[in-house]
Amino acid sequence: MSLPALRKSDRTRQAILTAARDHFAMRGYDRASIRAIAAQASIDPSLVIRYFTSKEQLFAAAVDVDLRLPELSSIQKTRRGRALIEHFIARWEGELSDDVLTLLLRSAATNEQAAERLRDVFCEQVVGTLREVVPPEELNRRAGLIASQLLGLALTRYLLRLPGLAERPAGEVIDDIAPTIQRYLAGDL
């Protein structure tokens, strides 16, 4: 066999990435140490460097995120706002959830590299999703407003765990915020 030779290294490569996402999400970029990541992946710290060259590049590899926003054009006009926030919340706490989002948001506050990455995700995926249903001249404006509410929700509910938000069932929060998103998306401004 010639392929399985690669397989072994790919498995530990994946183990490193998983452990890295875990630590970066929990502790942030600075407090997450390569030694702790290596320990969770049950390997030597130096191997982490051999696989990813540096901590910075490991982070870059760990932070590759897809928001999986729905295609808006196939949804009824008046339901699109609700669809957006439903998907967004499912991405954080539903079956679509993983900790890459926590990792990215948490790190973006202190790490310029992560902030840059988050801006890219925003531009490509949020603006990209709106492009098909929003006139070009309003695109940036509406996308920015939507991002401010969605990321604000993620920040207060999942990172800060503000009592007024973290304790409430997801369904209630969706009901409250959906009209806001709908207005930012297609309402009068």
Add this chain to the structure above:
Amino acid sequence: MSLPALRKSDRTRQAILTAARDHFAMRGYDRASIRAIAAQASIDPSLVIRYFTSKEQLFAAAVDVDLRLPELSSIQKTRRGRALIEHFIARWEGELSDDVLTLLLRSAATNEQAAERLRDVFCEQVVGTLREVVPPEELNRRAGLIASQLLGLALTRYLLRLPGLAERPAGEVIDDIAPTIQRYLAGDL
């Protein structure tokens, strides 16, 4: 004179605090070093510890923040949402601005102590401001929603500098978001 003896130490104490806020706001808790703070205050690093015992306590002292939210009861009912966001934005970029807010928000994402502090500020000041104009049983719900939008705006506009928000004049952003705050404050939910 018996007082001036205290004066000298109070001045360097203040210099340390100013430098600390500067560094904490720019680089976050972990990347801000006591050595760099001391250098900016033109003193020895050990003095910082002598004044504040530890980095943690220095941070706690630096992060004492007052949102200065307006008294809502003296404002016309339909204008209260706009008044809230106007004050909030003035606090970040107007003449009321200082970098304690940046420092607190940036650090709260990775530092549990800062997150705790931000929760306290939220509970005491935001909930406190709404208490006089919102029925008790809706208090937490409406306060949480408002916090999600205000902090989301601060995050995207001032920390992440998302193109759709950071580039626009403050007045436009206020116009767009005021109705949202007004609805969260007093509208049907």
Add this chain to the structure above:
DNA sequence: AACTAAAGTCAACAATCGTTGACTTTTAGG
């Protein structure tokens, strides 16, 4: 079985960090 490249280990490096204790300088009061 022998050989070779990949995969993994081990120990150490240089740098940075918060913190400490001994020491010196400044300042205020009798």
Add this chain to the structure above:
DNA sequence: CCTAAAAGTCAACGATTGTTGACTTTAGTT
């Protein structure tokens, strides 16, 4: 002027960090 406390300096500690190079083990091919 003398003295004692306050204010400030200096050098070093122990710990942790990312990263490196030499070494050993594993596994696939001839």
